[in-house]
Amino acid sequence: MTTSTGTDWAAWQNSWDRQQEWYMPDREDRFRIMLDMVEALVGTAPRVLDLACGTGSITARVLARFPEATSTGVDLDPALLAIARGTFDGDDRVSFVTADLKDPDWAAKLPYESYDAVLTATALHWLHSEPLADLYGRIAELVRDGGVFMNADHMIDDSTPRINAAERAQRHARMDQAKRDGALDWAQWWQVAAKDPVLAEPTARRFEIYGEHADGDMPSADWHARTLREKGFAEARPVWCSPSDSLVLAVK
Numbered sequence: 725m726t727t728s729t730g731t732d733w734a735a736w737q738n739s740w741d742r743q744q745e746w747y748m749p750d751r752e753d754r755f756r757i758m759l760d761m762v763e764a765l766v767g768t769a770p771r772v773l774d775l776a777c778g779t780g781s782i783t784a785r786v787l788a789r790f791p792e793a794t795s796t797g798v799d800l801d802p803a804l805l806a807i808a809r810g811t812f813d814g815d816d817r818v819s820f821v822t823a824d825l826k827d828p829d830w831a832a833k834l835p836y837e838s839y840d841a842v843l844t845a846t847a848l849h850w851l852h853s854e855p856l857a858d859l860y861g862r863i864a865e866l867v868r869d870g871g872v873f874m875n876a877d878h879m880i881d882d883s884t885p886r887i888n889a890a891e892r893a894q895r896h897a898r899m900d901q902a903k904r905d906g907a908l909d910w911a912q913w914w915q916v917a918a919k920d921p922v923l924a925e926p927t928a929r930r931f932e933i934y935g936e937h938a939d940g941d942m943p944s945a946d947w948h949a950r951t952l953r954e955k956g957f958a959e960a961r962p963v964w965c966s967p968s969d970s971l972v973l974a975v976k
């Protein structure tokens with residue numbers, strides 16, 4: 725839909741999805757299993773926190789599958805948040821918060837003190853392990869008893885270097901082919917955003933905040949599950965994985 729600003733937010737969502745799928749062709753599978761586990765553990769009307777929400781990809785899929793859900797999106801990127809806010813404008817099930825997840829007080833900006841499900845995808849590798857462990861402690865405080873946290877991300881098991889190298893080589897060969905066929909990578913997508921009349925200014929701001937990309941770690945799924953248990957979750961383990969990515973589920 726094109727809005728009064730002349731911006732076609734659905735087209736931006738679509739192009740964001742294509743860019744992310746260039747890195748993760750099985751991205752929708754990850755989201756589907758994530759929502760299956762939401763339904764299995766906290767039902768079909770959850771209060772969700774879409775952590776590091778970007779354009780609100782998780783929120784969109786939550787509301788499409790669970791119309792009675794509500795969602796709070798939190799992120800620091802002004803351009804991706806502009807797309808998120810434009811997309812969900814007028815939907816009172818959704819709100820967005822600008823916050824830095826490395827700020828110890830970020831959760832004070834949220835509209836609720838607790839959530840049934842805190843969900844995140846392709847984002848926490850922007851943090852180093854130590855601040856991520858601290859963040860997991862704060863997330864454990866935000867999830868209600870019996871509620872869930874899920875993190876779908878690139879997670880690397882250092883004990884399998886030959887498997888990792890072979891998987892990476894194959895994945896990158898496929899990405900190179902998709903690029904020759906016209907797929908936009910991260911840097912190219914941002915070049916397009918920088919030329920958009922509405923997104924140019926927030927895009928310039930996001931480059932001041934992050935540069936091209938923040939620097940973080942990609943610990944193993946075992947590290948994530950262990951750290952989540954240490955930080956207050958009763959159970960945690962992967963519920964899905966591909967050759968490169970895992971979805972770790974923790975229950976409080």
Ligand SMILES: C[S@@+](CC[C@H](N)C(=O)[O-])C[C@H]1O[C@@H](n2cnc3c(N)ncnc32)[C@H](O)[C@@H]1O
Pocket residue numbers: 744775776777778779780781782798799800801804823824825826844845846847848850851938
């Ligand atoms: C690759 S995007 C993924 C967005 C969305 N979850 C998706 O799957 O499409 C990573 C997101 O993490 C956010 N992010 C990274 N570090 C952050 C931080 N310290 N505080 C808030 N958001 C952060 C970025 O701004 C970006 O929107």
